Amino acid sequence: MRAVTISRHGDESVLELTEQPIPVPADGQLLILVRAAGVNPVDWKFREGEVRTDRRFPLGMGWDAAGTVVATTTADGPAVGDEVYGMLPLPYAGAYQEFAVLPVSAVATKPVKLSFAQAAAVPLAALTAWQSLDAAQVTAGQRVLVHGGAGGVGHFAVQLAKARGAHVTATASPRNLDFLCLLGVDEPLDRTADDQHGIEPVDVVIDTVGGRTQQDSWRLLRAGGTLITLPEPIDETYRIPGITGRRVIVAPDGEALRNIGQLIDSGAVRVEVQDVLPLEKAAEAQLISRTGQVRGKVVLSL
Missing domain, CATH: 3.40.50.720 (NAD(P)-binding Rossmann-like Domain)
Structure with a gap:
């Protein structure tokens, strides 16, 4: 699968579009075909080494994902074929890629009114x-x-x-x-x-x-x-x-995402996406995020 990874900490030049094996979901996890990934300030802070992980290089990037469930290890929660959105647990990134593994407790059904790009802007x-x-x-x-x-x-x-x-x-x-x-x-x-x-x-x-x-x-x-x-x-x-x-440091919460999704579908909450860029422009997306001048969110489309 295509994935944006880093093999060392540094500026945006360390981001690489690589081929990685498709991850295998463990108990209580879902495998999602990612259609869009949100970009957040924590992404470039992670890339620069400000946010640390106990995993070894190469490291994945990103925490927001929206897509379709393609495999599940549990009868609870979304089923194969369901459109979902969710947040990976900090500090374990892995949303800037074609397939992502998320805990079932961290995802919710995608709001009906949102595109995948809009949905990926929501979780974190x-x-x-x-x-x-x-x-x-x-x-x-x-x-x-x-x-x-x-x-x-x-x-x-x-x-x-x-x-x-x-x-x-x-x-x-x-x-x-x-x-x-x-x-x-x-x-x-x-x-x-x-x-x-x-x-x-x-x-x-x-x-x-x-x-x-x-x-x-x-x-x-x-x-x-x-x-x-x-x-x-x-x-x-x-x-x-x-x-x-x-x-406050954010944590994944599928139940809260369900409540937020209801507010979005009711029209009470609007999702603002400033830019949607292809996966291969992850570096550009992070540069835009780093300016601190983004209205709403920047999203990568897969």
Whole structure:
């Protein structure tokens, strides 16, 4: 099978389109004919060696897959021929390839309204948003601020928070403010403007950006609020007493994907795909992702 692999850590030049044996599913796993694979920031961080694995080179790439089940080792879950989407467990990549093995517990039936390319854009990013909102115990009536609301995780976070009945504020670049409005954001904010001091204190901040953004987020929260950070651990230097701060690292969850899929098919959640590139352009896809300027997601088509 065709597969994008790396034989060492490095820049995008280490990505190789290679021939690999088709993986064999173990107990509790499915073999999927991959039709599309999502591209996430963790992909290039893994390629560069920031995310480590105990497996030996050559290593596969990617965690988001959408395709058709071609073999299963269990009577539970999707059957052969079913169209599914799911996330491989971190740190074991292997979605940028023609066949992928996933735990049955990590997949769900593909939303009817989505193409394979759109479906591949969902799992890791939407699950990160879902699990972040769960960690913050977001409920109806709360005020939620999402930094980077037009990005992969961000555009799901704002919509899922709205689906829970929250009042949502989100930051984005000026070109994406109208897009935030399309997603249902109550208060779109220009992230390049120094106007965040005047916003009403919020109950929850979802920080998809990190760095200075995390540092500044503490003072935007009310007493008893929660800061969820995604790209990096909590910087204890800036912690404010009385505010909860924690980092969320995504985990596969087929049941959550089923719930997210229902929201997608109902029209409550929109999936934004900026670019769809062929598998052989994986390096270009990761370069686009690395800019941090992607609206929604980049996807590889197989």
